[in-house]
Amino acid sequence: MIIRRTVTAAAATAAVAALALTAAIPAHAAEYSSALKIKGVQYDAPGRDSNKCSGGNTKNEYLTIKNYSKKSKVNLKGYKVRDKAGNTFVFKSNHILEPGDYVHLRGGRGTDSDGKNVVYRQNCNFIWNNDKDTIYLYKPGGKPADIHAYTKKAHDKDGNGYIKYHG
Template identity: 65%
Template sequence: MRKLSVIAAALATGTLAALAVTPAQAAESGSALKVRGVQYDAPGSDSNSCTTGNTAAEYLTIKNYSTTATVNLKGYVVRDAVGNSFTFTNNHYLQPGDFVKLRGGKGTESDASNVAYRGSCNFIWNNDRDTIYLKTPSGAIADSHSYTKSGSDADGNGYVTFHG
């Protein structure tokens, strides 16, 4: 009976509605890691060739917006709207204010060069529209953004900024 009276009081004051919204907001706004931007349309003609293609020119920038905490990307997942995904399997530490460019293609991951490679020469981001999800190792959404070429890319250069 105590639970019902607490819920009734919360409904009457609007507190329950605020409590119901808090977890979803905390999932994104509570994360220090955010998708800063995406080069969704690599310059030039798209080519998936590992030797002569341009998949490395397609990249996603993830930034640590914390002013105090270092974050290890190991276990974080980046995925698109249809389920193509990449999991950071190595330790990759982002100091406060630091970033990493997750590039297509193959290469050597480097903290010093702020780069990681998906290990695939296939493009992941659609050139017309897509949704980007950054998930924590536990599966919670740290950040997500949708874009369209016509609505999000004002200068038409194939790059969209989400967080400055």
């Protein structure tokens, strides 16, 4: 009987450890079934950070979102981008990405352009932290499309402020 309890206690300890390990896996480790994925992020705009709308460099901070489908177009309207702190941008207009096409979601103010593959957040504040952050991309219904966490030290080996995720 004592041996059984020891085995049962050991099995319970192993189960708790496995559960803790599963809970420790970050959300960004999962792959989501979405044609749209985060291709990369220029999280640290080149130069000295200045979030002034005139003469600042927030437009040089951008997120690249790509349609990885080989056949289907994707309309960005309703997709949401968010950082760990809760700063959010929702694509409010139709912006169609052809298969293999991409868009740069830039900070600052500007004119959105399908031809130049750019959408502006119309906000001069930086969204991505220069040391670490998490990038969330959600489908219009709220389900995750892609999530990536980064730290400058672990993910930006060349120190250029750009991290590539999906090729």
